[in-house]
Amino acid sequence: MIGDKKVIFSGIQPSSDSITLGNYLGALKNWVTLQDEYNCIFSVVDMHAITVRQEAAQLRKNTISLLAQYLACGLDAEKNIIFVQSHVSEHAELSWILNCYTQMGELNRMTQFKDKSQKHPENINAGLFTYPVLMASDILLYQADLVPVGVDQKQHLELTRDIAHRFNSLYGDVFTVPEPYIPEKNAGAKIMSLQNPTAKMSKSDPNPNGCIALLDKPEDIIRKIKRAVTDSEAVVKYAEGKDGVNNLLTIYSAVTNTSIKDAEKEFEGKGYGDFKLKVGEAVAEHLKPIQEKYEDYMKNKDYLESVYKNGAEAARRVNRRTMAKVKKKVGFIVD
Ligand code: TYM
Numbered sequence: 001m002i003g004d005k006k007v008i009f010s011g012i013q014p015s016s017d018s019i020t021l022g023n024y025l026g027a028l029k030n031w032v033t034l035q036d037e038y039n040c041i042f043s044v045v046d047m048h049a050i051t052v053r054q055e056a057a058q059l060r061k062n063t064i065s066l067l068a069q070y071l072a073c074g075l076d077a078e079k080n081i082i083f084v085q086s087h088v089s090e091h092a093e094l095s096w097i098l099n100c101y102t103q104m105g106e107l108n109r110m111t112q113f114k115d116k117s118q119k120h121p122e123n124i125n126a127g128l129f130t131y132p133v134l135m136a137s138d139i140l141l142y143q144a145d146l147v148p149v150g151v152d153q154k155q156h157l158e159l160t161r162d163i164a165h166r167f168n169s170l171y172g173d174v175f176t177v178p179e180p181y182i183p184e185k186n187a188g189a190k191i192m193s194l195q196n197p198t199a200k201m202s203k204s205d206p207n208p209n210g211c212i213a214l215l216d217k218p219e220d221i222i223r224k225i226k227r228a229v230t231d232s233e234a235v236v237k238y239a240e241g242k243d244g245v246n247n248l249l250t251i252y253s254a255v256t257n258t259s260i261k262d263a264e265k266e267f268e269g270k271g272y273g274d275f276k277l278k279v280g281e282a283v284a285e286h287l288k289p290i291q292e293k294y295e296d297y298m299k300n301k302d303y304l305e306s307v308y309k310n311g312a313e314a315a316r317r318v319n320r321r322t323m324a325k326v327k328k329k330v331g332f333i334v335d
Contacts, residue, residue, distance in 0.1 A: 005038055007041065011048075011085065015052065044085065084312065093323065150183075221280055252283075
């Protein structure tokens with residue numbers, strides 16, 4: 001807790017030029033609603049991104065672009081601490097220490113490691129394997145109470161809690177044990193691919209029509225949603241086995257702020273053609289002001305630089321005590 005408010009930490013990898021609609025609905029959109037009630041710390045986690053090979057100049061561009069996307073979605077740099085992970089070296093420092101308090105067997109069980117090793121068989125590096133420890137360090141360094149993420153990060157959060165418990169049981173109450181903050185399934189916890197609605201929407205979808213990017217043009221958004229895979233029942237209803245329709249209803253209800261029930265009523269008796277067009281238009285309309293703000297922020301590189309510089313300083317101020325305490329507990333000489 002900082003002051004009388006609980007602490008929130010979360011981050012997104014700058015691994016492409018635009019985040020996906022899944023990142024937005026599963027995480028970023030919720031961060032915006034939490035920023036008044038909590039002390040929030042949000043990071044552009046570039047150190048995580050290099051677990052997969054990146055082109056250096058492109059990673060730098062993506063990092064600035066993601067910062068601008070954070071702000072364009074409504075994160076307020078005055079209210080929150082917003083910074084770039086690699087600017088705050090304590091993340092790497094704590095990560096090394098916590099690596100020594102994490103078991104190989106625990107990391108072996110991480111499903112994301114298994115998935116990513118399959119996708120990048122040519123580069124199964126040790127960073128990819130120990131990545132969840134870096135994520136645990138991000139969170140524990142700030143004594144975060146809550147971590148707002150999509151459901152795919154749940155296993156990493158459970159590991160974070162296990163590491164925190166282990167460390168605390170050895171050394172006393174050093175870390176706050178964080179709770180996950182995950183939306184309901186029908187509220188964006190896992191937005192599915194438009195082309196394969198049993199798989200998570202992701203930038204690495206083999207079919208580019210499966211994924212909507214936050215910065216996609218309105219006509220592309222509408223076209224991709226028009227082509228979304230549904231079913232042959234032609235009834236707009238949230239139900240078991242209707243993965244494609246469920247996904248579109250979830251997206252529609254999230255971007256229009258209506259309940260699934262009201263959305264079902266709105267589309268009663270309508271065909272999938274009408275439904276998809278409405279969903280596409282609603283998404284495009286929701287993203288339009290965000291995209292406009294994004295363009296404005298990207299024109300103001302000095303401002304973006306001031307945000308990440310101030311953010312890194314503020315992050316260091318918050319993590320200093322925890323870092324010193326950890327070093328002392330493990331037996332390092334601390335001056
Ligand atoms: P990343 O960069 O893969 O994704 C960022 C956030 O977006 C969520 N998300 C989704 N939510 C719903 N539907 C989807 N299809 C979808 N795809 C992604 C993710 O759950 C995540 O919340 N390891 C993290 C980044 C990270 C982090 C942290 C998060 C590093 N350190 C500390 C929280 C706290 C990751 O790779 O997320």
